[in-house]
Amino acid sequence: MKNRYIPIITISVVLALVAAVGFLIPPAVQDAPTRVVLDNSGGRVIFNHLTHVDDYGLECSDCHHDDIGQDTPIACGNCHPAAFDKKFKAEHMKNFKSDEACLRCHDEKPTGPLSEEDRPDIESIPTRSEAFHKQCMSCHEDMGGPYGEDSCYECHAR
Template structure:
């Protein structure tokens, strides 16, 4: 190579390196990103955020659960997917999210009591009081209000310990289960048959964090599974969302044999 071409060659290499770095690096968090680099063991993915958000006019809520349109209030996917739901997360996550809509993503409903029909069970179904109240008169000489002995608390599904009364929810559920197995078999879907439901998203205040009922902040109260079993990891979340949308639209990659269309080489 002639010496006069050496500066041009060096400049070309530098410009190519700068262009490659600029293309692969994600945008600053405070800006609306044009591209997002998703690091992955199967090869990094450069997600064209601008193409999806602006050219295809996909609203923020399509990918970011419950998020308002304003960019500053949209949560990053890794804020929830792939995190460890441990004591530190439970303590700090309330202040980590910057809008109330994020609460409704995980905390869907609050359950309220429902008039279950004491008279109906007694007169229409012909049930004796002792069918629900303790038959052992040493425990309960006369049928009385369950809350007189059972303290309020969220359902735990734990077996009662001898000598220790279960909380009110566990005690009532245990009695109801003897006749209404089908309701409990439906798990979360069966709750509405006895409980009124209040959607958290409908009670969110415009400012300040929503005050959730602590009885229902544990996912397992309704779902029967802890949060770490319900929140998919980053890879599963991205695959389900991205591939599901592409498959529905019948456009772009969505089959397992098309990985290379999203993942670059390692």
């Protein structure tokens, strides 16, 4: 009777050890995210980042600005908000590791509150949805991906 518990105990111990090792060993750091979820009013977009990099051969700089004083790409919403509201204006500077990024939009590195005439012209900076549409749609048009007014739901969830 006791012999039948030996395989159960052995399997349980092995599974517990595998679980402990899996928990203790940190996961490998990815060079790029597998996919990115973009929430928006037109319907959530699940952007398959890995496919665009591995299968289509795109480089980081094909989509991300590479001259903003950052070593690695940053979230698009750090510069291109859903809206240029008070919250974005007050908090966006926390999104950058270096103040070199300020020069993308500002003439000089800000040292304090800006007067109206020293603020960048936000009409020339696209919001997040405008930036995505310009970037994604122009590439889709050039590369033969879903493009045009009838292709919205190829990317946007209903």
